[in-house]
Amino acid sequence: MLEVKNLYSGYDGKDILKDINFKVKNGENLCIVGPNGCGKSTLLKSIANLLEHRGSVIIDGKEVSSMDKKSFARKVGLMSQITQIYFPYTIYDTVSLGRYAYSKGALSKLSKEDDKIILESIEKVGLLDIKDKMITELSGGQIQRVFLARVFAQDPDIILLDEPTNHLDLKNQIDLLENLKEWISVNNKIVVGVLHDLNLVQYFADNVLMLKDGEIVAYGDPQEVLNDPILDDLYGIDIKGFMTEILRKWDTPIDNKKRIVK
Numbered sequence: 001m002l003e004v005k006n007l008y009s010g011y012d013g014k015d016i017l018k019d020i021n022f023k024v025k026n027g028e029n030l031c032i033v034g035p036n037g038c039g040k041s042t043l044l045k046s047i048a049n050l051l052e053h054r055g056s057v058i059i060d061g062k063e064v065s066s067m068d069k070k071s072f073a074r075k076v077g078l079m080s081q082i083t084q085i086y087f088p089y090t091i092y093d094t095v096s097l098g099r100y101a102y103s104k105g106a107l108s109k110l111s112k113e114d115d116k117i118i119l120e121s122i123e124k125v126g127l128l129d130i131k132d133k134m135i136t137e138l139s140g141g142q143i144q145r146v147f148l149a150r151v152f153a154q155d156p157d158i159i160l161l162d163e164p165t166n167h168l169d170l171k172n173q174i175d176l177l178e179n180l181k182e183w184i185s186v187n188n189k190i191v192v193g194v195l196h197d198l199n200l201v202q203y204f205a206d207n208v209l210m211l212k213d214g215e216i217v218a219y220g221d222p223q224e225v226l227n228d229p230i231l232d233d234l235y236g237i238d239i240k241g242f243m244t245e246i247l248r249k250w251d252t253p254i255d256n257k258k259r260i261v262k
């Protein structure tokens with residue numbers, strides 16, 4: 001169980017998040033939504049213990065700031081927004097970094113068990129046939145999947161995701177979310193993710209937490225939260241109207257004369 005109680009955190013002594021409270025049970029995911037700059041990544045960083053906070057972030061009864069690095073890494077894996085890759089590692093090597101939480105020392109070798117978990121994690125994201133390729137030679141979507149495999153290899157109880165789908169085409173977005181759903185239900189784990197695409201949130205979320213200016217403005221079942229009139233206020237557009245209009249376009253009968261087929 002992840003519990004966030006009366007959480008305040010921010011940068012340079014200024015609070016961005018104010019009095020955040022929620023719980024996520026094992027076997028469930030939570031999607032964090034809200035407009036740019038409302039504090040979504042700051043919330044993930046606070047849970048990931050990368051930012052000092054006031055209040056509590058408690059995992060299975062223990063405050064995260066009191067955990068040592070390795071115990072924390074066994075509990076929480078963070079996959080943040082991937083912008084640029086500087087290091088020339090293979091896919092296998094990159095995913096093997098996920099086993100740090102279980103290593104005995106800085107120079108300890110990977111065990112047979114580690115190797116098995118690394119290969120399984122690479123297979124899960126569909127990259128096993130290119131496991132020895134340098135990650136500097138991969139597409140954005142492939143890199144995204146390598147980093148997901150690294151988090152799987154870390155085998156934490158909670159995965160935190162910051163915009164995990166932003167380099168992926170639609171099929172890969174759905175595959176990734178399905179992959180995570182399966183990981184959650186098979187292993188009774190937790191995912192907390194920031195997703196911008198509200199359609200994907202409708203599809204994936206067990207619960208939704210909506211932020212505005214660092215405060216929670218709605219929380220709960222996705223169908224209810226995403227139908228709350230507050231949504232339009234928050235984003236400054238008629239979201240349901242926009243989505244429905246798009247659906248109408250998908251429904252338009254095709255005019256074969258206008259098609260260009262090679």
Ligand SMILES: Nc1ncnc2c1ncn2[C@@H]1O[C@H](COP(=O)(O)OP(=O)(O)OP(=O)(O)O)[C@@H](O)[C@H]1O
Nearest residue numbers: 011012016034035036037038039040041042043194
């Ligand atoms: N390292 C930092 N130092 C100072 N201020 C920061 C830092 N990172 C973020 N902020 C500020 O904190 C606020 C919340 O930023 P955050 O990145 O959490 O928003 P977000 O909801 O994730 O935004 P986006 O949807 O654009 O990714 C913003 O006003 C931002 O300028």
